[in-house]
Amino acid sequence: MTLLSVLDQTPVISGHSVADALAATIELAQLADDLGYTRYWCAEHHGLRGVSNPCPEVLLARLGSVTKRIRLGSGGVMLPYYSPFKVAEQFMMLEALFPNRIDLGVGRAPGGDMRTAQAVAAGDYNRGDIFPQQVADLLGLMHNTLPDDHVAKGVLLQPQVATRPQLWMLGSSEFGGLLAAQLGIRFAFAHFINAHFGHQVAHAYRDRFKPSLEAQQPYLAAAVFVICADTQEEASNLEKAVDLRRVQMAYGLNELIPSVEEGVAQEYGERERLVIDREKPRSIIGTPEVVTERLHALQERFQADELIVLTVAGSYQARLRSYELLADAFQLERAASTS
Template identity: 45%
Template structure:
């Protein structure tokens, strides 16, 4: 195991639409959390890409990042991630060059190859999408070439540049819940993030394989990895268990193909778990870290050590926004994050 003397903490926010809330409120809550994370000393704040769902409001991370950049001061902002097969590599390179030019040294370009929704929607976004691994790798190579301003004879890169030209480039990350993209990241010399909140098994093996196969690149001299997990931190164990039970029910529903809003405490109390549900709860255990600040500190420190990473990304979803906000505050306190000395202006009050 690799020790983690100074664990960095990140946030991945999916802009969840809470019960009784609206998509606009979900996006405004993401803005408020980004400002909070900036003030509390989190290292990165990533926003996700999802399509054709009433559960999550974030469909265009590059647009949201641009807004967050003007309302924060220090924290790195990124996509967790852009689903690259939906788009041309040139368009993604240019979008993130604009972001990097506006907020130099603060932009992460996290990329994935999952649909971020259903296959029909993926086809609507890009009718030419073949879902081929080789096509994805080719897109990554094109993206690197555009961001490096490579002029490769007899290719598109001989005559086409990604603009604006910039002195710096976004940090490139590959996201994965299976480990396959970790191999791509290692081969291309990119950073790697394993989504343990999606797949509770295999994070340590995936990161170890990535590190063992890593080849230095112009972007990255040494391997850089993190692990993302659901984190629910509360002032006491009773509250933490309440938050965990709601997340467990949501994961059960999602596994059954149910795409409803996040369950309320009343819905959790009324639900009757079957024997099959109980087995799935056990299987999903490692996707969630929950408890008091002291308990969560122990669990996340152990997770980081087991996976050989020095940064962990927290994904927190609750039915009540105050609980979500409080979880991030307690987590920052537990790890003694250094609060920013220059805070961003507060966001406007959430619309009713």
């Protein structure tokens, strides 16, 4: 059976508030828990009007309190901003609250523009140049294997609990895959960012994987942008909102997520059409039959152990329905009814 998971950017759709977006995230996490999704990841972004979660570790605590079995994690923490020790403490606290349910996914992207990155990092954003050492430090902290000359060696990592979060590397290039293989940790490739050679990165990760205390075998997830709808007409209308969002991003516009109505009403010139056509490979949008066929093909191409689904639609209800249709199509094991 194919394992399916959720990546949520907490999108703010035009005509809605941040409070609406947060409520929609909580509702989706509860639904994913009931439908049988494996994990629910929250992304970190800064300075963007269309996505509203700059601190996944805070929202994960809320989601843990309203879910029962689904794993919860960061997709991901933008590690270059932070002290690995502090990140380890935050996720150890989450692990203490929700044992055997926490994932710590890390990445090196700024999650916003460079001016915002400098603001988040108090003017000292390091561009990810120390990222490999930071991830190695996280491994050492989690498994008490820091070298003797490390500044944190012997420092008590709180809270002290018996279990550990799962550590994941997130990436959209060869860099992340090879680093994950070298360190012996799980790897999630962002197909929704880079749709063109991820399978090659995935195969290189598997070929070069070195077992570690974190993972004895390679484990690969492919993160894919998906919208699934009951009819092709509905899917086409939902895709038009995605097209508008992609055009806005190409022009550097910091806008809310377009609604379905805005997407349907938008007209484009030749230049915008080129942008839309260029970005099409990053999305899988259609009816359950179409989406399922393409996802199975992608999973086979990547030899992925798991698919992580990102759905940013111009309607919160359409997003919920998309995950329902996928759960049915992939025959996920739903939670037993408590009624």
